[in-house]
Each structure stands twice: as C-alpha cells, then as structure tokens.
Amino acid sequence: MATSRGPTPTPWSYFFIRLLFKFVLKIFYGTIVIENAELIPKNGRPCIVCPNHSNSLTDALMLVTSVSSSKRNLLRLTAKSTLFGRRNFTSWLIESAGTIPMMRKKDFTDGEKVDNSQTMTKLMEALELGDAVCLFPEGISRYHPTLAPLKTGVARLVSDVLTRNRDTPDFEISIVTCSITYMHREHFRSDVLVTFHPPMMFRPSTHPELLDPVQYEEVRNITARMHEQISHGTLDSPTWELLRIGKLAARMYAPLGTHMSLGDFVRISRTFIESFKDVTVDERTEGPEGTYAQDPTTYRANQLMGDLKVYQDKLAALGIKDDRIRKPLSRRTILVRMLIRLVWSLFLFSICAPGLCLWLPVFGTTRYAAHHYTKTGPVHDTWDEIAQYKLTYGLFSGLLVWFAVVALTLPFSVITTPLVPIIMWMTLRWFEDAVSAFRAFVALLRLLRTGKVTLKNLYEERRDLHSRLVEHAVGTLGLPADPEGYFAGVEGAHKGQVKGGWDSGARYFSVRRRRKRDWNETLRLYDKVDYPNIDS
Template sequence: MKFTPKTNPELLTPIDYNEIRSLTATMHQQISSGTLDAPSWRLIRNAKLAGRMYAPLGTTMTLGDYVRVVRTFLEAFKLAEAPRTDPSSDGDAPPPAQVAREDMKIVQLGRDLKEYQDLLSSWGIKDDRIRRPLPRPIIVYRVVLRAIWSLVLLTVSLPGLFLWLPIFLTTFVAVHQFKRTGPVWDTYDEIAQYKLTYGLASGLAIWLLAMLATLPVAALTAVLVPAIMWLSLRWMEDAVAAFRALAALTRLLLIGKPALQAMRERREGLHERVMELAVRTLGLPAEPETYFAESGGREKGRVRGRWASKAKYFSVRRRRKRDWNETLRLYDQVDYPEDY
C-alpha cells in the first residue's frame, strides 16, 4: 500500500478518525488474509495436512493460493470447535441441529487427521509418500541414487563450507552470548540483527583475508571467493534435500507392505472427507490440481510445468523447492511441542 498527499487527502489535517479506522481495518484485513492464526498449533497442523491432501501441488501452486487454502481449512476447524451462541433470527440460517452435526463431522475429521499425521510423524515420512506409492525395487534404486548424489554434493561443497565455518562460529558465539541478556522470546528481533551484523562483519573479514593471502591474484580472488561460498551453500541445500529424501525412502523400506497398504486405505477415506468438506461446505474448487496449477502467474520459487521442474534444479540462484514448507533441515517440521 502506498499513500501520497495527492491520492489520499483524507488522511491529512483536519484529521478524520473514521478514515483512519477504515484504513486500519483494511490493513488488518490484508495482513490477516495471509496469516495463519489459531488458538492451538494442533489446528494449524490439521489444516496444513488437509490443504496438502486437497491440493497436493507443492510449489506448482502459488504461495498465496497455498496459504489461502490452508487458512480456509483452518477457519473451518476453528469455527467447528468454537462455542455456538444463540441461533440467529435470520430465516435462512440452517437449523441448530444441522449446524451441530456439521460441526461434529468437522471436529471428527480434525481428530482423524491428527491421528494420521501422528502416525506419519512416528514413521518419519510425509503424506506424499503415501499418496504416490512406489514399488520396492524403485525405492531401492532411489535410495542408492540419493546416497551417491548427497555424498557428491557434500564433497563438492566442502571447500566453500570451510570458508563459511568462521562465519558460522562467530555468529553462533555472538548469539549465544546475547541470549544471556534476557528471555529468548523477548530477543528474537535482536537475535536476527546480531546474526546479520556479525555474519556480515565476519564474512567481509574472510573475504579480505583471502585476498591478502593471495595478493598477486587478489582481483581474481575477490570474485572467486564469494562465488565459491555462494555455490557451496547452493550445493549444500541440494545435499540436505537429497539426504532427507534418502532417509524417507529408507523408512519406507523398513515399514513394510502391509502397514503401507493399510495407511493408503486410511488416507483414501480421509481424502474423500477432506474433498467433501472443501467442495460442499467451504466452496473450494472441485478440481484443485487443475485449477490451482493454472491460476496465478510467475512467482519467485514457483515451478510451472515439467520442463521448469527439471531445469530449475540446476539453477544457481535458488533451490527448486517441492513444497512451500521445505526448509534446510534433515527432517520435515510438522510437530509443535507447545501443544503436547
């Protein structure tokens, strides 16, 4: 949002507080439309799982669409668990008994989704591994391929990681010392500033030391050192992703066919109920994989089409993510201990 005296004279003196309240309400609406707000992490966890079941597109759909879909399910789960007031006098409102039945269906769906996600978490796999089953020979082949590829990427990124090591250590020590000044929850903003400041200072020091150590070719070093450091992080991202896939595939082999088959049948039942809630109750599109894949335009991080999915893997600018929740971890974060 951009305001100027020419386009928004109502915000100038004499002050009209009604205009300010209207502007504040508009800003609140825009911010909240892209925010997941719930009284419990459990509801957010269930809504994210329902969103992935409904539209398992990952980064093929826009980030905005993904957030709005998850938020739609979240609002449904919140409303179903919220205490109901007296029936409205509106004649078009459904009978209280019907509303109660719908709420119970949604609440029960949330419980079943939680149990399903708990089982996925105990196995250490994602819903996508259940949705798209693989033959065991293919799993073994991919395990070998991911193991080799992760080792190759880790090996080629080691030289750059040695340059990053002093930066990581400096930042870690600085943040560790700063955390002693107060509660962690009260220092999040300052911690981010500390990481930025000490990371930048130590990074510049490494860059200058590298040029001094190679003074005859300092001009070349000035370009190569940042490039090597950037590429090492880029390769490290792919190495972590490959190892994460390796771990998930290995767990699939250990789980066994009967358990996976039972899990697939369980997922099919949940998927039908999620689609019924999405289409009949929440008014979401009936063909999400077609609708959301085609809606929207170009967006940073979005993958459109099979060719882009393959080509962006080799991009040096940023890693091609498969899921908007993906981070630089060896596991997928789906559990929030505060609720347990």
C-alpha cells in the same frame, strides 16, 4: 499546512543498507516473493505502510528491500527508543537510516513518563513532505501464530494529518497494509511472502469525520479494516497446532508436484485454518439418540481437524511426510530410489566440500549466537529476534571470511576478491540440493523400516482423510476440484511458481535459486513440521 519542498532525500546510508540487506536477505531466505508492489503510491504521495510484526528488525529490513526505489526513494521507519544511542551495529543501522524513535510503555516501568509527542510531530511533518512512513500497528514484535490486537495509532495519525491540512481539501494520505508470511522465520533458506494490499485513501473533503473533533468510532473502524486486510494475507492462526494442521491440509489437497506459487500455498493454507478456527477437537461429540451436538458441517469439520492432527502426529513419530504415504511404493522401488538419492547426495557433498570450509565459520557463529540468545528469555519474547541475530552475525562472519581469504591470497587478490563470493554462493546452491537429496534418502529408509501393517493402515487412513478433505475443500470452502490442473494454468511463474516439466527441471539447476517443490522446505536434514512450546 502541506509543504511543497518534496519528499526527503535518500540518505547515503539508507541506500547502502537497502543494497546490502537485499543481498543478505536473498542469501538467508530461499525465495522472497513480493506481491502487488505496484499498489504502493508513487514517490511524493504521503502514505503509511502497515505490516504485521512477527520477526523484529528483520520485518523492517524486509519492507525496505521489498519497496522498489523506483516507487519510493525512502521508507521512514520507527523503532523502539531503547535501540537508540547504543554503541553497536543495530543502533548505527537504525539511526543512520533516518529511523524515528518510538517510546513504549513496556520499556519504561520505573515511572518515567512515556511521551511520543515529538515522534508524532516528526511523522506528520514527514507525511506532509510526501514521504512514506512504516508503522507496525501491533505495537510489538512477538513469536506467535496470530496477530496481536492493532493499536489505533495509525488511524489517529491519519486524523491528525488531515486536521492539520483541513484547509487543503484535496490533500490525500493513504494507508497501505502489508502481510509478511515467513514459512519458518528463523530458519536458513526458508521462504517469505510479502503481500501489499489496496491502499485506503483519505482526504479532508471526503472524510470530515476524521477532522478534529474526531469521531473515534471511525478511528476504530479504520483499525478493524486494517486488521482484516493484514490477517487476510497471512497465516493468522490462534494456535501453533492449528497452523500445523492447516499446512498439512494444504499439502494433502494440493500434493507435492502441484505447480503452485508461494502466495497460492499461503492462501490455501489460510483457507483451511479459517475453516477450522471456530471448531475444536474436544467438541467432536454426538447429541442424544444419534443427533449432532452441532450442525452437520461443523461436526464433520471437527472430526476432520482432529483426525488430521492424529495423522500428522503419526507421520512425525515415523519421521516421514504425507507424500510418502500418498503413492504406495514397492520395496524394490524404494531401494532403487534410495540408491539414486544417496549417490546424488554424496556427489553433491563432494563437489561442495571445499566451499563448505568457507561457510563453516559462518554457520558456527550464527548457530552459537542464536543458541545463546534463546536462553535469555521465553520463546514468545526471544524467537522473534533469532533471524535478526543470524543475519547480523552471518553478515559479519561472512565478511571476515572473505577478507581473510583475500588477505591470505594477496598476490592473487584480483582473482580471489570476486571468486570467493562466487564459490560460496555456488557451494550453498549445491549444498541445498545435497541436503534435499539426503533428506529424501533418510525418508525412504524410514519408509522401508516401517512395518507393512503400519504402512497399510496409514495408506487406508490417508485415503479416507483425503476423500473427506477434498469434500470439505470443494463442497464447503469452494476450492477447485482439480488443484493440480487449476494451479498449473494460473499465471504466476514470476512469483515463485514453476510451470511444466522443463521449467521445473531447469529451476532445479538454476544458479539463482533452487526449485522448491515443497514450500515448507528449509536447509535442514529433517523436515520442520513442529513448533516450540510458546509457554516454555
């Protein structure tokens, strides 16, 4: 059944969209780290790319721009059918990129029959041509810290394709799972990790159990393997609270200044989250006559998780970070550092002030659009689309600013046409550093205003927590005893990692992107450590 026509040619609109949004995503997100892109099968070999789905249309754009054109000339996307046929930018975007509509039961509650038979036929034909198809096996995008149960549609599609090509024993199709981790998916200048996993290969000759009549137990096994791979590469947490605790544990274990990549930070955070998944704070009790109600390891993990939550709540109430408690500072040192941070932030604010006039319409438009959209529904059903609204409105408002300035300076448009985006980019870079410096000033001010007794108690609480956390990390989880030394020697500078004082200092003044000492950082005047109520 397989054809020799070759993969589908790249539509001009797809090439344009990939180029445009690669630029837009690199502006909206501070650092985008792509891992294991070499695992994606080359052009002409049919494969299904299966990522997690937590950020609506932004996930698709992230995949399109993460897959190199040298690997795949086209990534065929699917989207809910209700997005098609509308007279708006989103509809044009997905239709012109060769996206295939997919009907969802939740979108047709008026009794209309959901029939995806034509969609599945188009997908099978695309795969037989050697195309790469992107499917989201969760079947739904939502603002939630954990993966939704995966649908079996991907495994069944593989089965159908193999059955259609059963007379070609060497016909091969692969599933490439992908984990997308947004540190704060909806916030400007946050960080993103895209990790591809080793492909699962299938042939009619090696997987006869997937040929019609299908052994559905094997379909469920493939789906379970997909879930395990995707979950293993991202922060899959059952609750926001546990995600918050896992990130705190990772920052305490590998403190500020540790030269670790974004991928390392995500994997360390996930390790702690996994170790706390099966325990709850409410179970921190002892059995009769001093015996443990659980085994000692679980009991200690319970205690540690509960105490980490209490400690983080105290830090959030004071508006300071764990790093400020890790190294006690004298009041004189705090005052000197406050002066340095304030002077530096004021200097940066002053030099980027003219360029901020160009950014204000963009910031105002995106803020209004996001604020207005969040009122249309509950958190879990709207917050996953905030980033896409910010990207779209930011793109249009930014282009309008550019065209407006060029039109107003028409006699000098040859100069202003390239100069405006350069000024806007450099302004953004300086503004990031200015906000970071001012945020440090405010944190030091709060530290100075905190009473000596409170600080002393926090220092002691932190010292005890750190000791128990390291014991848990090394003794129970098998993590390195010296994370600062270990990660400094791990190769990964090309994946968001800085190595050594010189590289760290140079990255701070880099034109391309600023140095990230804390992967939790966003372009905000305060640190983001809490999450919205998912039930609100």
